[in-house]
Amino acid sequence: MTGSSRGQTPSLQSRRRFLRQSMQLGAVGAIGASGLWLPARVAAQSSPSSVVEIDTGRVRGYVNEGVSVFKGIPYGASTARENRFRPPQPATAWTGIRESVEYGPTAPQTLGSDGQLAAGQSEDCLVINVWTPEANSNRKRPVMFWCHGGGFTSLSGSSPSYDGTNLCNRGDVVVVTVNHRLNIMGFTHLAELGGEPFAHAGTAGMLDLVAALQWVQRNIEQFGGDPDNVMIFGESGGGRKVGTLLAMPAAKGLFHRAVIQSGPTIRLASAEAGTRQATSLFEQLGLQTGDMQGLQNAPVERIIAAYQAISRTSSFAPVVDGDALPASPFHPTASAVNPDVPLIVGANRTELTLQMRGDTEAFNLDEATMMQRLQSILGDMTREVVDVYRSAEPDASPSELFFLIVSDRAYVVPCTVIAERRAALNAAPVRSYYLTWETQTLDGRLMTPHALDIPFVFDNTHAERTVYGFTTGTAEERAMADKISDSWISFARSGNPDTGKLPDWPVYTGASRQVMVLNNESQVVEDPIRERRQVMQRVLNLA
Known part of the structure; x- marks a missing residue:
């Protein structure tokens, strides 16, 4: 999609503040009270x-x-x-x-x-x-x-x-x-x-x-x-x-x-x-x-x-x-x-709920405060972006819409761009995923946060090995781990993630944009966030 030029650039201070907030999540994979995992002792058994x-x-x-x-x-x-x-x-x-x-x-x-x-x-x-x-x-x-x-x-x-x-x-x-x-x-x-x-x-x-x-x-x-x-x-x-x-x-x-x-x-x-x-x-x-x-x-x-x-x-x-x-x-x-x-690349639906989990207001936004927050990030494109997202996600609350926008901006759409550009090399298969399964942590308000994929990939859903209490070892969580970890293992073994536990996972191309949407009932969807992706690629100047 082509069209209007980018909006007015938000202030450098605002962009730096949001960037720090966005990237801090890279520093929270799984940390203890001191901010680091200290060397662990040998397992007792x-x-x-x-x-x-x-x-x-x-x-x-x-x-x-x-x-x-x-x-x-x-x-x-x-x-x-x-x-x-x-x-x-x-x-x-x-x-x-x-x-x-x-x-x-x-x-x-x-x-x-x-x-x-x-x-x-x-x-x-x-x-x-x-x-x-x-x-x-x-x-x-x-x-x-x-x-x-x-x-x-x-x-x-x-x-x-x-x-x-x-x-x-x-x-x-x-x-x-x-x-x-x-x-x-x-x-x-x-x-x-x-x-x-x-x-x-x-x-x-x-x-x-x-x-x-x-x-x-x-x-x-x-x-x-x-x-x-x-x-x-x-x-x-x-x-x-x-x-x-x-x-x-x-x-x-x-x-x-x-x-x-x-x-x-x-x-x-x-x-x-x-x-x-x-x-x-x-x-x-x-x-x-x-x-x-x-x-x-x-x-x-x-x-x-x-x-x-x-x-x-x-x-x-x-x-x-x-x-x-x-x-x-x-x-x-x-x-x-x-x-x-061969490459697999993907992201989670509401990545930024994790690093913003202590920001109570962010989870209780009304339309006006949502717009105010987004203005410092998106500048003059704010209204256009919100209109596109509201049309694509009509049932989303202002807080959910806010988290979708900032998560798409920081993670989801850039990962999609990686899939596009890697696929354009036409040298090795590329596959894309979009995790939408929701954790019940903090009464479910985090939805699909950053790092939620880790316990599923490592098959570590029990409390002593999970991150942030995202999983507690329930049957539903173990079923998700069964599907995702097996797909990663299969990909490691052969370059093909298909195991029969998920739908057949097609190769991603710029023409078809087939994405594996991971949830209790996973499915392959063509360009699952198309309208959101198109406007956000313009925001990021990555169209």
């Missing part, structure tokens, strides 16, 4: 696993519910001091048997009340976790490599909601989660200020993920996995990482399928913008611009404090440096770096 020999030494995990679990295995060296802002370096080999029974450190991201890194955080954070039905076997199983949420700035791969036990038992697959550098430590563009040794500082956190995928190539056979059958998948910030990996030459050949769940990264920052942000870091630390020795020797707490100050006005994410990341993942077209990788 467990026994030692067999010893596995990898390229840096021998490791021993534990067996729980028939699955061998190995946690906190180093895949890279500490990123402190001389390795700070540099590409990941190889892990140091060890002698003897390394007991790999607890999660390793989380990347630096927050400070405690005493000004020190919060518990469980360290620059020695390049660790990987593996769940396998059987280590040291000759059987090659599909590998499901999970990229954690939290935007590009926070959280870790150690959340109970990412526990791979049920996926292993259900699908005879190997599950991998990983920690890597985040925020200012992983995405400060220093190429122009620090010279060649720091040419890839703006993509260091993504290069960590590449190193973890290379570790999988070298070692996963020892855990019963197939290095030639690796699926990368992630939700929110994890989905954004998946999209970015698709655009990285260094990642080519390291994975063979991809799933982006509510994680649209269409356009990333330029080198120029990254340099301006890096200059702010030197200023915050009181260092002369380009003083790399001072930057590497500064206490990590000072750098995180600087990050907290800078992030009030700008966010940290991978920078298009022309080398490690030659171009944005899906702008102006989909990257053709890894074109032959």
Whole structure:
């Protein structure tokens, strides 16, 4: 659809405020009261696993519910001091048997009340976790490599909601989660200020993920996995990482399928913008611009404090440096770096109800307050957008309409654009989904929030492993997990998600726009939010 030009641009302050609110959800995948999942102790009912020999030494995990679990295995060296802002370096080999029974450190991201890194955080954070039905076997199983949420700035791969036990038992697959550098430590563009040794500082956190995928190539056979059958998948910030990996030459050949769940990264920052942000870091630390020795020797707490100050006005994410990341993942077209990788991409109907769950007014809007809120986001297009959405959703309350609009803007429509642009490459199958199942959390007012897909994908619907109490293990929830997790497993195994538990899932094209609408009774619908999609693509200037 073409037509009128975009409306007046809302104020920069309003857009930044909404962007921060929208993207905070990437940082809430599954967090405890302190804001982080701390390393968990070994399950009470467990026994030692067999010893596995990898390229840096021998490791021993534990067996729980028939699955061998190995946690906190180093895949890279500490990123402190001389390795700070540099590409990941190889892990140091060890002698003897390394007991790999607890999660390793989380990347630096927050400070405690005493000004020190919060518990469980360290620059020695390049660790990987593996769940396998059987280590040291000759059987090659599909590998499901999970990229954690939290935007590009926070959280870790150690959340109970990412526990791979049920996926292993259900699908005879190997599950991998990983920690890597985040925020200012992983995405400060220093190429122009620090010279060649720091040419890839703006993509260091993504290069960590590449190193973890290379570790999988070298070692996963020892855990019963197939290095030639690796699926990368992630939700929110994890989905954004998946999209970015698709655009990285260094990642080519390291994975063979991809799933982006509510994680649209269409356009990333330029080198120029990254340099301006890096200059702010030197200023915050009181260092002369380009003083790399001072930057590497500064206490990590000072750098995180600087990050907290800078992030009030700008966010940290991978920078298009022309080398490690030659171009944005899906702008102006989909990257053709890894074109032959089949993709599933989709989002949830009311994504933003989660991060706005504490905003009582947002759930009790009248027409006037809804319009007022939307005006700061949509500018002069507000009335047109509301009219289109009201026509498409005549029974929606003002609050529901508001959440549909802001969720479409931040997640649903950008994910649709990814499907369109990836399909336009005409190189590998693309499939699209739209989750509409509603949780009963908070009396059902969240409807279909961000991260609701995680318990279904991991088959972790019981309270001890779910996120935000979204699921409690009811029969209905288990049925949803049965269908969705099996589809993800099938896709990991063969590139085809069809299992017979959902309708046959057709390939998405720009002509047919066939989308799997996931609910108790799932169905394939052609362009299910067509009118909403068309007007929102104009709002986003992505038509």
